[in-house]
Amino acid sequence: MNYLRTNIQEIETADELQKIINENENVMVCCGRMGPMCIPVYEIMEELEEEYENVKFYSMGFDNPESVVIRSAPECRGFMGLPFTMYYKNGQVAKATTSIQNMTQVKENLDNHLA
Amino acid sequence: MDKIFDVMILGAGAAGLTAGIYTSRGKLDTLILSEGVTGGQMVLTNEIANYPGVETIKGYELSAIMKRQAKNFGCTMKANVKISKYRLSDEVKSVELEDGRVFRAKAVILAPGGRPRSLDIPGEKEFEGRGISYCATCDADFFRDKRLVVVGGGNSALEEAVTLTHFASHVTIVHQFDHFQAFAHAVEEAEKNPKISFIMESELRAYIGGEQLEKVRIENLKTGEMRELDTDGVFVFIGYQPNTEAFNGLVEINERGEFPVDQAMKTNIPGVFAAGDCIAKRYRQVTTSVSDGTIAALSAIEYIRTGK
Numbered sequence: 356m357n358y359l360r361t362n363i364q365e366i367e368t369a370d371e372l373q374k375i376i377n378e379n380e381n382v383m384v385c386c387g388r389m390g391p392m393c394i395p396v397y398e399i400m401e402e403l404e405e406e407y408e409n410v411k412f413y414s415m416g417f418d419n420p421e422s423v424v425i426r427s428a429p430e431c432r433g434f435m436g437l438p439f440t441m442y443y444k445n446g447q448v449a450k451a452t453t454s455i456q457n458m459t460q461v462k463e464n465l466d467n468h469l470a
Numbered sequence: 471m472d473k474i475f476d477v478m479i480l481g482a483g484a485a486g487l488t489a490g491i492y493t494s495r496g497k498l499d500t501l502i503l504s505e506g507v508t509g510g511q512m513v514l515t516n517e518i519a520n521y522p523g524v525e526t527i528k529g530y531e532l533s534a535i536m537k538r539q540a541k542n543f544g545c546t547m548k549a550n551v552k553i554s555k556y557r558l559s560d561e562v563k564s565v566e567l568e569d570g571r572v573f574r575a576k577a578v579i580l581a582p583g584g585r586p587r588s589l590d591i592p593g594e595k596e597f598e599g600r601g602i603s604y605c606a607t608c609d610a611d612f613f614r615d616k617r618l619v620v621v622g623g624g625n626s627a628l629e630e631a632v633t634l635t636h637f638a639s640h641v642t643i644v645h646q647f648d649h650f651q652a653f654a655h656a657v658e659e660a661e662k663n664p665k666i667s668f669i670m671e672s673e674l675r676a677y678i679g680g681e682q683l684e685k686v687r688i689e690n691l692k693t694g695e696m697r698e699l700d701t702d703g704v705f706v707f708i709g710y711q712p713n714t715e716a717f718n719g720l721v722e723i724n725e726r727g728e729f730p731v732d733q734a735m736k737t738n739i740p741g742v743f744a745a746g747d748c749i750a751k752r753y754r755q756v757t758t759s760v761s762d763g764t765i766a767a768l769s770a771i772e773y774i775r776t777g778k
Binding site: 389393395434435437 | 599603681
């Protein structure tokens with residue numbers, strides 16, 4: 356079941372997420388809702404998909420029970436702002452951010468953690 | 471790089487997208503450049519129920535439709551760009567992006583919109599997303615049974631404070647004046663809510679905490695006395711400020727940071743028009759931005775055709 360309406364491919368299950376991060380070196384996942392803090396991040400990801408061919412971009416619904424793997428991740432402890440954005444390198448969380456991020460911040464995280 | 475667009479629109483909120491719909495439908499070669507998200511503050515609005523002709527619609531859905539309309543009429547759109555230089559007073563206007571790309575056009579419509587005002591006090595950057603929020607719709611459910619502070623005294627502050635009491639154990643409203651600017655019914659709703667208390671004539675001076683926000687420092691503006699208040703979160707609703715800083719010295723800007731325009735949405739620079747929340751006006755609604763964008767576009771079309 357889809358929770359989001361974006362042009363970013365949405366992950367629906369925890370198993371699917373695990374498979375994606377196992378099979379791809381660099382993965383960015385934005386876990387959010389269709390809210391004002393989340394939509395800008397989805398749009399930035401859409402714009403960066405061509406530029407960062409080495410990164411796979413996905414979304415996941417914050418209200419999807421399966422996204423508990425992100426919501427309860429130790430890297431997200433203390434997060435109190437949507438979206439929770441995860442950067443995975445070789446199957447491990449390389450960076451996690453809370454709340455809205457601008458283009459510069461997202462690019463910095465991609466360059467610094469998923470290069 | 472040598473291409474010259476007819477019209478370049480800076481901003482992709484309701485005003486910018488509307489202007490783009492009109493100029494591209496008027497067969498002008500149109501470029502929309504946006505430093506922020508497409509839709510601007512429309513996407514900040516959960517549900518829009520007063521947009522004529524549409525009973526209710528999510529802000530992001532209305533914005534997506536406007537974007538599609540502009541694209542279908544032939545607009546070129548680039549969002550989330552960083553503009554480093556503006557040349558607006560030349561006959562052919564140009565902007566340069568941080569990555570070195572230059573875009574030129576015969577006329578420019580400024581529609582940079584506004585953004586929520588922040589307090590600009592110590593701790594702000596550290597606790598954004600860790601206790602500080604500007605969006606009750608987004609983050610209220612992180613604060614179930616927690617103590618909250620709401621900063622502000624307008625309609626948004628009081629209405630959102632009441633909404634937040636559905637989640638929080640207690641909400642303290644901190645406001646700089648001894649009275650509220652909100653409508654009477656919003657004040658009444660807040661005052662009769664047993665979960666809301668008020669600290670008037672006071673301002674926040676610092677956000678304090680460890681991994682998360684734990685307290686705020688508050689100054690009583692009358693006595694100068696400082697106190698600390700334990701809280702799990704702060705929601706800030708102190709209005710919006712126009713995104714006009716980049717145009718200082720290039721286009722006339724008033725003391726409130728707005729572009730003064732005439733009825734045709736002309737600024738003081740020939741060929742440069744402005745529309746939406748960035749202009750000097752009293753009411754800021756999606757409908758008023760749409761209206762401004764329409765007028766600016768029609769004026770830009772006339773300018774290109776007649777030079778006036």
